[in-house]
Every structure is written in structure tokens, then in C-alpha cells.
Amino acid sequence: xxxxxxxxxxxxxxxxLLGYSVPRxxxxxxxxxxxxALLPVALLAALALTQSLSTGQHLVVDPRMGGLVAAIACAxxxxxFLVTVAAAVAVTAGLRAxx
Amino acid sequence: xxxxxxxxxxxxxxxxxxxxxxxxxSGLSLLQTMVLSGVMFTGASQFALxxxxxxxxxxxxxxxxxxxxxxxxxFYGLRLVDxxxxxxxxxxxxxxTIDESSAMAFAAPDRPTARRAFWATGVAVFxxxxxxxxxxxxxxxxxxxxxxxxxxAAPGAFVALLLPQLRTRLSWVVAGVAxxxxxxxxxxxxxxxxxxxxxxxxxxxxWRARSAQTAxxxx
Numbered sequence: 001x002x003x004x005x006x007x008x009x010x011x012x013x014x015x016x017l018l019g020y021s022v023p024r025x026x027x028x029x030x031x032x033x034x035x036x037a038l039l040p041v042a043l044l045a046a047l048a049l050t051q052s053l054s055t056g057q058h059l060v061v062d063p064r065m066g067g068l069v070a071a072i073a074c075a076x077x078x079x080x081f082l083v084t085v086a087a088a089v090a091v092t093a094g095l096r097a098x099x
Numbered sequence: 100x101x102x103x104x105x106x107x108x109x110x111x112x113x114x115x116x117x118x119x120x121x122x123x124x125s126g127l128s129l130l131q132t133m134v135l136s137g138v139m140f141t142g143a144s145q146f147a148l149x150x151x152x153x154x155x156x157x158x159x160x161x162x163x164x165x166x167x168x169x170x171x172x173x174f175y176g177l178r179l180v181d182x183x184x185x186x187x188x189x190x191x192x193x194x195x196t197i198d199e200s201s202a203m204a205f206a207a208p209d210r211p212t213a214r215r216a217f218w219a220t221g222v223a224v225f226x227x228x229x230x231x232x233x234x235x236x237x238x239x240x241x242x243x244x245x246x247x248x249x250x251x252a253a254p255g256a257f258v259a260l261l262l263p264q265l266r267t268r269l270s271w272v273v274a275g276v277a278x279x280x281x282x283x284x285x286x287x288x289x290x291x292x293x294x295x296x297x298x299x300x301x302x303x304x305x306w307r308a309r310s311a312q313t314a315x316x317x318x
Contacts, residue, residue: 004158005131008148009138011162012169016141016193019176020185027177035305036174038273039298040143041264043168045274046281046297048257051150054285054293067251068258075262082113088255093248 063099067092100212101219107199108223111142112231114256118145119235121253124244125153129236136232140225141197143260144169147294150253156291164294175201182213195221273304 019027026032052068053059067088074084115136122132127149135145144165151161175196182204185192200221207213244250265271277297284293 001127001131001152001158004148004152004161005127005134007158008144008162008165009134011166012139012141012144012172013194015166015169016172016176016196017190019173019196020180020189020193022173024177027174031306033174034308035302036170038270038301038305038308039167040171041261041270041274042277042297042301042304043147043164043294044143044257044261044264045278046294047147047150047164048254048261049278050281050285050293051154051254051257052251053282054154056155056290057286057288059282059285063248064251064254067248068254071251071255071258072262075258080113081110081256081259082117084259085117085252085255088251088258089248091248092251093246096246096248 063092063095066095100215104203104216104219104223107203107220108227111199111224112227114142115228115231116235117252117256118142118149119232120238120249121146121153121235121256122149122232123236123239124249124252125149127152127236129233132232132236133229136229139165139169140194140228141169141172142228143257146253146256146260150257151291151294153250153253154290157289160289160291160295164291164298167295167298171198172196172201179204179217182210183217192217192221195225197221197224199224269304269308273301276300276304 048068052064053061070091071084071088074087079087118136119132122135122145123129127135135148139145139148147168148161148165151164152158176193179192179196179201183192195217200217203220204213204217207216239249241247261274265274277300280300281293281297284296288296
């Protein structure tokens with residue numbers, strides 16, 4: 001895991017530094033900005049769904065799906081960050097204990 | 100100002116605590132978790148890296164996902180470079196360039212206030228985030244991460260980060276299509292790669308749109 005930890009840390013730092021260093025016109029472009037604004041939305045949606053509904057290369061429905069639904073319900077009601085995470089964890093653990 | 104910064108620092112501490120717990124549940128050591136919080140220091144990327152690694156994804160896919168999520172910090176730096184007017188301290192300011200410090204600087208009424216807001220928030224979040232990470236990563240000592248439901252903590256965090264960003268119709272469409280594309284790719288490609296397929300959806304949509312709607316999204 002070390003290579004990924006180190007490479008990821010360096011690449012994220014370099015990106016931060018790039019914002020202060022690259023010529024303005026490269027990043028100050030309507031298309032680049034529009035892609036950059038949508039990337040987190042796409043990645044977070046895919047991360048939440050694939051992490052909850054798959055194991056390895058298999059799609060599975062298990063207690064984690066209940067945790068996902070609980071998190072969505074909390075976030076939709078603007079619950080604090082930790083409450084949303086705690087709901088996902090608690091519902092998953094609860095369903096797992098029942099099954 | 101300092102009070103606001105301290106409050107934001109404490110609030111992000113809760114988030115850092117969950118990161119520590121998720122990271123150790125994903126199989127990273129305490130030292131690896133601490134390096135991520137100290138050096139990578141950008142929440143969504145850290146969660147993504149450990150989630151992909153914990154899900155059996157390749158290191159390359161984990162790094163790529165973290166990097167794509169961290170790209171927004173470059174755009175904060177672009178807007179901050181004139182406000183902060185730095186030379187010597189630029190490498191340090193770059194490390195503290197994250198959602199919270201940038202948002203506080205952008206919200207300030209004038210340049211001196213913006214500078215103070217940036218540094219106070221950046222330092223407060225850095226200290227609280229790293230301290231909370233250590234506490235969180237010790238939680239796995241209590242019991243089996245899976246029995247405790249900790250494997251669902253990272254998706255919970257992704258949901259909490261995502262929903263406030265869904266402010267336009269285009270963002271809802273992209274989230275929906277990207278999420279489904281990710282799921283559809285699960286049986287077809289190695290673990291970790293489905294998320295990168297979803298990034299392709301954003302790239303295509305953003306490249307084609309660049310309308311008033313996306314300008315609003317990026318503001």
C-alpha cells in the first residue's frame with residue numbers, strides 16, 4: 001500500500017501547487033472549469049454506489065445497501081457530516097447482526 | 100475570525116475521525132493513515148484512495164481516483180494566488196489549499212481579511228484533521244471493522260460530500276449517469292476502475308455543456 005500512499009500524496013500536493021504556478025489561461029477556460037466542476041459529482045456518486053453494492057467484480061445486495069439508503073436520507077435532510085456517516089455504519093451493523 | 104477558524108477546525112475534526120476509522124478498516128497502518136492526512140491532506144481524495152485500496156483495487160486506480168478528486172484544489176489556488184500574494188510561503192500555502200480555507204478566503208470582504216481567513220482556517224483544519232485521524236484510526240482496536248459496519252463508513256462519507264453539490268439539473272444527471280456507469284462497469288473491469296469510467300462521464304458532459312448552467316456550478 002505504501003507506493004499508492006506516497007504517489008497519491010505527491011500527486012495531490014503537486015496539483016495544489018500547480019494552481020499557484022501554471023499560466024492562468026490554461027485553467028481559466030470555460031470547458032476545463034466545467035469538466036472540473038462535474039468530476040467530483042461523478043466520482044462521489046460512483047464511489048458511493050460501487051462501494052455499497054459490489055464485492056470485487058460482483059454486484060451484490062447486502063446490509064451495506066441499507067447503510068447507503070440511511071446515509072442518503074440523512075444527507076437529504078442536511079444532517080451533519082458525522083451523523084450521516086454514523087447512520088450508514090449503524091444501519092449496516094444492525095442489519096448484519098439481524099441476518 | 101480566529102474563532103470561526105477554530106470552529107471549522109473542530110467540525111472537520113469529526114470528518115478526520117471518520118477518515119482514520121475508514122483507513123484502518125481498509126487495511127492501512129497507523130503510519131500510512133498519518134502520512135495521508137499530513138501530506139495528501141485533502142479529504143475526499145484520502146477517502147477515495149483508501150476505499151479503492153480496501154476494495155481490492157490496484158494502486159494505480161486508487162492514485163488516479165484520488166488525483167482526479169484533488170484537481171479542484173488547483174482551481175482554488177488559481178483564485179487565491181493574487182489574494183495571498185506570496186513568494187516564499189507559497190509551498191506552505193499550497194499545502195493548506197483545501198475546501199475550507201479557500202471558502203473562507205473567498206467569502207472575506209477584503210484582501211487582508213481574506214489572507215487572515217485563509218491562514219487561520221488552513222492551520223486550524225490541518226491541526227484538528229491530523230489529530231482526529233490518529234484517534235479514528237485506533238477505533239479498529241475495538242472490534243472487527245465489518246461487524247461494526249465500518250465498511251459502509253466511506254460510502255456514507257461520499258454521500259455526505261455529494262448531496263450538497265447537487266444544485267443544478269446537470270449535476271443530478273451527471274451523478275445519476277456516472278453512478279450507473281460505475282455499477283455497470285463492475286463485472287467488466289478490475290476493481291477500482293469502474294469509478295474512473297464514471298469520471299469519463301463527467302469529462303464528456305462538462306466538455307459539451309460549458310453553458311450558463313455549468314458556470315453557475317463552478318462558482
